[in-house]
Amino acid sequence: MKKTDKKIDKQLRQCLTNVCEDHFESIDGFVWLSHEVNFNNINVSLRVICVFDNNENQAMFESSSAKEMAVEYVQKSLQSININLKNATKQIRFDSEERCKLEHNGNWANRIAQKYR
Numbered sequence: 001m002k003k004t005d006k007k008i009d010k011q012l013r014q015c016l017t018n019v020c021e022d023h024f025e026s027i028d029g030f031v032w033l034s035h036e037v038n039f040n041n042i043n044v045s046l047r048v049i050c051v052f053d054n055n056e057n058q059a060m061f062e063s064s065s066a067k068e069m070a071v072e073y074v075q076k077s078l079q080s081i082n083i084n085l086k087n088a089t090k091q092i093r094f095d096s097e098e099r100c101k102l103e104h105n106g107n108w109a110n111r112i113a114q115k116y117r
Contacts, residue, residue: 005039011081012037016048023073024050027066029057031097036112044086047093047116048074054098062094 029052038045052058075088104111
C-alpha cells in the first residue's frame with residue numbers, strides 16, 4: 001500500500017467509525033459495518049456494508065425512511081473527506097449476520113468477495 005493510500009485509508013476508517021457512532025448505533029439491530037476499496041478508483045470501487053443482527057431487523061430498516069437517511073448520511077460523511085461515491089445506493093449495502101451464517105457459514109471474507117464485487 002502506498003503512503004497516500006495509507007493516509008486515505010486512515011481517513012476512511014475514521015469517517016466510517018464516526019458514522020457508526022453518530023448515526024448507526026441508534027438503529028435497532030445494527031451491529032457493525034465494513035468496507036472494501038480499490039485505491040486506484042475510490043469513488044467507483046468503495047463498498048460500505050452495514051450489517052444487522054438478523055434478517056427481520058434489516059428488512060424493517062430497509063423498508064423505512066431511515067434507509068434513505070442513512071445512505072445520505074454516509075454519502076455526506078464521505079464527501080467531507082473528498083470521497084464522492086459514483087452510485088451511493090449501489091455502493092452502500094445492507095446485510096445481516098443471520099444471512100451470512102445461512103449462506104456462507106458466517107465467513108464474511110467469502111461473502112464479501114462473492115456478493116459485493
